[in-house]
Amino acid sequence: MPTVSMTVNGKQVSADVEPNTLLVTFIRENLRLTGTHVGCDTSQCGACVVHVDGNSAKSCTMLAVQAEGAEITTIEGLAKGSDLHxxxxxxxxxxxxxxxxxxxxxxxxxxxxxxxxxxxxxxxxxxxxxxxxxxxxxxxxxxxxxxxxxxxxxx
Amino acid sequence: MYDFDYKRPSTLDEAASLINEDSVLLAGGHTLLPTLKQRLAQPETLVDLSAIDSLRGVCPDGDKLAIGAMTTHAEVANKATIPALASLAGGIGDPQVRNRGTIGGSVANNDPAADYPAAVVGLNAVVNTNKRAISADDFFVDLFETALDEGEIITNVTFPTPDAAAYMKFDNPASRYAIVGVMVAKTSGGVRVAVTGAGPCVFRQSEMEAALSGDFSPRALENINVSADGLNSDIHASAEYRANLIKVLAKRAVAQING
Missing domain, CATH: 1.10.150.120 ([2Fe-2S]-binding domain)
Structure with a gap:
């Protein structure tokens, strides 16, 4: 199983994943950041949008391994403590x-x-x-x- | 998705060496990944081209514009110096599709409703690969079929700057795919009219090209009867409706060029 490393909400994370693991699955199930949702799972609804290197992307249409080395921001990364974005x-x-x-x-x-x-x-x-x-x-x-x-x- | 191996080579040569009949190239993944999710394909290996820096970028080169195969639609929309091409790229899908989808992936896939084939054919671009240069008129063969050999990798697409061009699309409001899209361009080699979305594959409308060569005005297209034979018919539009749209959109493109 390949190891994937990326920065999520400013924190360095690393895990062994199957190549066919979607980025959204990695975010929700490995990192337990469940604010990113799976709606349609067919790249249409946008419930899974995160930022990848500063650009919005549908994390249901990316493999976790494609995010190797990337800076990811999820909804959990927007607020500063209790101060909402x-x-x-x-x-x-x-x-x-x-x-x-x-x-x-x-x-x-x-x-x-x-x-x-x-x-x-x-x-x-x-x-x-x-x-x-x-x-x-x-x-x-x-x-x-x-x-x-x-x-x-x-x- | 079925299981597969994943490789991310950092050079074109390395990528070429990884290709065989059981592998597929991964560009932006916005067609390939949905295809894999539906289990419509079962490759053994995905060869991801995203780490090959030479495949990315929008580079003006004299009177041409070279766009790297891994350049996203969003980058083309923001940086292409040919306004009709920038506007076409900015109308593909939605912002997230444009942030990931690439010109090389779109051109290699040759979806009948994709926008880029109209730009490549309409602007008389050249598709360059790791093996050769393929002219636009030879590149798109049929439904999802191109002149690419097995394992051939698109490196960039070179667009000659037209004297003027405009792309008009009647899009599906849900997917933004072209129900019909028409690129009209005044080029050094004459007027070109390329139609996507309407048939199984992008095609040139030679009757319109001839008419516009004599009189570049919407009026010149008025008496052209576009046949519905061989055009697509589906839940979105009948062949007859698409035939009508070809004329409507071509006239709008000419009107836009004439300002």
Whole structure:
């Protein structure tokens, strides 16, 4: 079994994994970081989005071995202690979630979007969220949350 | 997924030496991994090309643009100096697909609804491999079939800068795959019109090319009757609908070029 090493939320981790282990399985089952979800398992819903070297990626469509040497950030890596990340706080304040299953992926995608684009309007937020599906039909408040957080993050 | 071995070579030669009939190349993995999950393929070994640095990057080279095979769609969208190509790459899938999926993987897979084949054929690009250079018109053969030999590795795709070009796509709202996509380009070798999504494989619409060579305006396409024969028909669109879209999108592309 190959050994894979990567940095997850700032911590160096290493484990022996079968080559066909998905990154999301490694994150959830080896590292017990269960904030990253498996929704569709077919690269469509975005519940499994994490950051790989600063870019959002669907961790159900990556092998753990492909992340060798990478810097991974999961939802658990956003808050500083009990201080929530501005995007997390904004989802809370704007009722950007109902059941919450898609939320961690939404937030990881949204943080990547705000890091890379300035002056986000509703249309570009919706385009940026194309890879994330919410089945509670909560998009209105998700867009509102991202917009408010973007203003906060861009300061 | 079935079991497989995984190799991540750091040079092209090493990668070539690892290929045999039981191995497959892994680029961004956004087609291959879903295929493996569905157990539609059972390779013994995955040869991951991601550690070969020479396969990555967008490099202007005189009047050409060379794009490394392992360059992601997001990088092409941000860095390609041919606006029609950048815009095409920026419309593939969703942000996460664009952050992982690669031009080499897409071109080698030759999905009938993929966007890149329209860019490669429409802009008359050259697909370079570890063995030879293949012109766009010779590269795409049929449904999921290319001119690549077994074990041949795409190194980069070289796009000549067109005088003007535009890509118009009618996309599936869920997947963003092209129901039909049309690239129209004014190139040094004449007008080219490449169509993806509509048939089993990307193709050139020569009647439109001839019409646009005489009069580069949407009007010139008005009387062309696009046949539905041989076009795809599925739950998303009938062959007749796709035939109509070819004309609509070609006209829109010409209109965009003419500003």
């Amino acid at each position: 501005p995007m997390q706080k904004s989802f809370q304040e704007n009722h950007g979630l109902q059941c919450g299953f898609c939320t961690t992926g939404m937030i990881m995608t949204a943080v990547d979007m705000v890091n890379k684009q300035d002056n986000l309007d509703d249309a570009s937020i919706r385009k940026g969220l194309e890879g994330n599906i919410c089945r509670c039909t909560g998009y209105q408040n998700i867009v509102k949350s991202v917009k408010a957080a973007a203003q906060e993050m861009e300061g």
